[in-house]
Amino acid sequence: MTNTTVSDFEGPKRSWYKRNEIAVTPYLFLIPGVFFFAVYVIFPVFQSFNISLYKWDGLGEAEYVGLTNYQKLLDDRAFEVSLWNNLKWLVLYLLAIPAGLMISLFLNQKVVGIRLYKSLFFFPFVISQIVVGLVFSWFYDPTFGIFTKVIGWVGLEIKGGVLGNPTAVTYGIIAAGLWPQTAYCMILYLTGLNAVDPEQVEAARLDGAKGWKMLWYVIIPQLKPATFIAFVVTIVGALRSFDLISIMTRGGPFGQSRVLSYYMFEKALSEYGFRMGYGAAIAVVLFLIMLVFIAYFLWSMYQEEKGAR
């Protein structure tokens, strides 16, 4: 950074750019990326806030209605159901973290072919959620689904099948979502376990630690960075759930499997009409929920950055 002052003495002939090269270059490199990101991501967030104050069908004149859309949300039963379902998604999706940890502990061995096993366990994450949704809707099928058969053996029956039952449906879809998400958490923990300090493990072993105690007091603290990332991606994944619902149930039966992301889409862009303002209001609520987590993520990163420099 001292170069600029040195080069000032080299004579007045050097161009302005040459003299300020180190100060100017980062901005030049940032222009295209920041421009695209601002136009397609940052501004739209604010535009959505604005649209949520209007009544608008997406084509004609927009009519300013203030907070009316939000007031309507309060009395909207479908909105309430979606919000509750989002909460279920958030809480239950977190099960992917301990489940992923368990599988990674199971697979963290060195036997012949273990690499292939690890890749195959990771498989569900690589395929698209649309395919996962299809696969699981057959898995749950009331006439031939394997799931239906298996719970039949123990004498259970879910009326209308998992996806046709208003109470079971959301849990069924979450379970489908947990499949790839657990695979993701597993791979994070496998990487984390690889980096666990063997000397600490040996030292703890000499002190007589083993099993659960070892896991809880020695291993899990060392896996903290992996856990943080698993938490971030799982929360984001839970609030982004859309594909699975769209392919498995289209929000049904009786709208009982809707979440905010799906309900918003339904209101703003589907056969139910183009209620852009109302849809935007739903999106704003979803965004505010996410914002709590985004703030937490950024805060954690900021703490780390401060430590790094």
Add this chain to the structure above:
Amino acid sequence: MFPNPIEKQSRGVQISYQALLPVVLIAWLLPLLAVMLFSIKPESDFVSGNYWGLPDTLEGFKNYGKVFFESDMPKYLWNSVRITVPTVIGCMILSSMTGFALGVYKFRANLWIFFMFVAGNFVPFQILMVPVRDLTVDLDMYNTVRGLVLFHVAFQTGFCTLFMRNFIRALPFELIEAARVEGIAEWRIFWYVVLPLMKPALAALAVLIFTFIWNDYFWAIVLTQGSETQPVTAGITSFNAQFRAAYHLMSAGSIVAALPPVAMFFLMQKHFIAGLTLGAVK
């Protein structure tokens, strides 16, 4: 190493572990194995209710043939390629530049711009939906591959910048300082010093973005419609509406749609996992 290495334990434990592995794997992949079985069964099996038994007649890849030659599937696959490849290239170009700027230089707005990218990367898609759709319509790019690619490039730049910046931060800074002492122009430092070192990061990003975009469904249905522009994820859903009960074709179609990212994963496994687990180890 934790848990205790299996080779230090008794022979019995070792054998039961080896035996348990395939059993657990099959249970884990059961839904997927079912689809594979479906995809090689003849239609008559589904009519007669023989869902899980051995196929009545050996069909081989007949269902796959039908998917390929008697449906719009190849069109959708080609659209996916036309959407995914330019997006990957665009993201790599933009984010190697932003990552370089944020990873190498100290300036006041640095952390703020970086956090803008990170925060934007986490927003729910729905808050962008209405404005982005309007913008695309206004630019006369609704229902074009171009419109979809532009959005994907812009949005993925958030994640890619996070990735690139952290990668560049971990490079030895002395290299850049040495180049500066030599009086090399900054853009040349980018091109000749930093970019060659970023190859592994670029490879990791390429496979990750390929998979993300190939599997995208939401933006495909918001910004495009019909078999002329929609990618394979949207194609599968319209198939589903059309042949809901044609399990033999649906399952073959799903497998075909899932294959490219799976192949990508197996070919570039190391990079793929390195990309996904970035930051999982300090």
